[in-house]
Amino acid sequence: MRGVALWGLFTSVAFLVTAAAFLLLASLGGDPESAPIPRADLSGTRERPTLSLKIPENQLERLEREPGQRLTLDLENGGDEDLADVTLSLDVASENTAQPHVRSYRETLEQLAPGETTSVEFEIDLSPSSTAGTRESKPGAEPQYREILEARASASGDASDVVKTAVLAS
Amino acid sequence: MRPSSPRRTLTTLIAILLILALTALSGCGSVTGPAQEGVSIPPVSSGPVTDLGPGVRPLSFGPGDKSSPRVSPSGERVAFVLDGYVVDKALYSQGFRPLITASDFGAEYAEWLPDGDLAISSPEVGTGGGDTEGTPAPSSLLGVRLKGDSQDSSSSVHTLAENVIAVSAAPGGGDIAAVVSASPDPGSTAEATSRLVLLQGSEKPMKVFLREIKGPVTSLSVSPDGRLAVLASRRDTGRVKSRFEILTYRLSDGWGRRVARLPKGMEILGAPQWTQRGVYFVGGEVNGTAEGGENPTTYTLYRIPEGSRGPEPVRGVGEDFVAASISVSPDGGRLAIIGRRNPGSPTNLYVLDLASDTLNAATTNESMEIKTNPRDLAWYPDGSSVVLVARGAFSGPEVYDAPAKALSAAFYSLYEVRVG
Helix, strand or coil: CCCHHHHHHHHHHHHHHHHHHHHHHHCCCHHHHHHHHCCCCCCCHCCCCCCECCCCCHHCCCCCCCCCCEEEEEEEECCCCCCEEEEEEEEEEEEEEEEEEEEEEEEEEEEECCCCCEEEEEECCCCCCCCCCCCCCCCCCCCCCCCCEEEEEEEEEEEEEEEEEEEECC | CCCHHHHHHHHHHHHHHHHHHHHHHHHHHHHCCHEEEEEEEECCCCCCCCCCCCEEEEECCCCCCEEEEECCCCEEEEEEECCCEEEEECCCCCEEECCCCCCCCCCCCCEEECCCEEEEEECCCCCCCCCCCCCCEEEEEEEECCCCCCCCCCHEEEEEEEEEEEEECCCCCEEEEEEEECCCCCCCCCCEEEEEEEEECCCCCCECCCCCCEEEEEEEEEECCCCEEEEEEEEEECCCCCEEEEEECCCCCCCCEEECCCCCEEEEEEEEEECCCEEEEEEEEECCCCCEEEEEEEEEEEEECCCCCCCCCCCCCCCCCEEEEEEECCCCCCCEEEEEEECCCCCCEEEEECCCCCEEECCCCEEEEEECCHEEECCCCCCCCEEEEEEEECCCEEECCCHHHCCCCCCCCCCEEECC
């Protein structure tokens, strides 16, 4: 009797362990293309990011689609520890994905003290690329493509990047 | 110490088994949790709030001018034109794959073939932009065979038809009808003629109907049951203004008839739609302007009841309703309409129940720009939802707290609107 009971116990434990292993494997798998559309951003439950980034909107209104445009981005260390190797990158691209021409700019700060705010100025080229307006010139083509500025800040030891995107007027 | 009895041992074992079973059941829930969440996808809050109202969710993200959405007959994928090339994606995933990668390809639309492949328009070199009265320029129709999860299937592209003027499939999917120009000489002064063809698959022979269609065909649609092609044709009357005709062709044998000849000065916007209660179309009076050109005033929804020879305004939408584009549902009983309640109100998606002639707003738009091109409106094959293209109204530079590829309302994006 005891032998039968022990056999039943071991069989059940083996079944449960195997099932758990399969479930774990299933949860690890997944096709990148089938990544679901993300859930609503529950920003209220997030911790405040240590590094914050700001693109002043009043500066954006003054930008023209020419070379030599100056744009200042503001960085702030909102945490209570020093941030080292703070990297700020700025990508300028056309809204037209058929002409994926990106102009990239990058600046690095060695250190940003707790509570410190600093401004980083970029001189950027906003002139239309030689191929960007191909479709616009067609009669009847309605898209007026805009420029997109994507700024990204990160620091060593701080796993989360801060990203801001600005869409300029066409 | 007292030795344990067999009954006590058995009771202990049963208790252990119950505890293990309960632990396993509760543990399984945590392992597979995310998969459950993937079933129901709520609206995304990246970027500005989608001001189209409840029951609306984005289907695409990131920069680019998107247009001409088409949901596959299986209801699992959606194809659309992105900046002149064509992409397809799983309906509720973010990632997509470009099917034609050449920049400046110039595609205007894509339609699903019955075998799951895609038919894509490609402009023909030297054809220009059509005439000034709204006749589309001829294009080539390319077949793209989709290879599972291939990232670039351009190698499997082949030509299905040339000199194509208009293309359409039934709202729920099926064979694709196309109108092909039959005029051999582009410089000829003779009246334009064309023929109807039927595409049943990318590798099946094309069915050509020999009967000629006189006059430039401006638009085409297929009835929900896939039996009829409905065409709008502009006939030159030899006077100042030409007149539009609405024709139907039976796709089984090519038998055709003229449904109606529209009054002088009335033009058709988009393709007429065959429904259970007659043919519906968006029409407008074209008036001369001071510059000598022609400028339509307002467009109204009209219906040609079965047996009638002339159009009548659809009363169910209201007297002041301004229609822009329409699309009949896969069951033929409803009409999706992009329009405005009156000239001063915002553009919204409405659904007209044809049996009761009642109009219901499917969106409550406040600040979105909804595209009004007739091709930018599509039904899900099961009739549960409609896809439209919109973006947030843009009044100046704006800053968003997300990468560009995660934004929806900042750019023209596809939106699903529940209407079922």
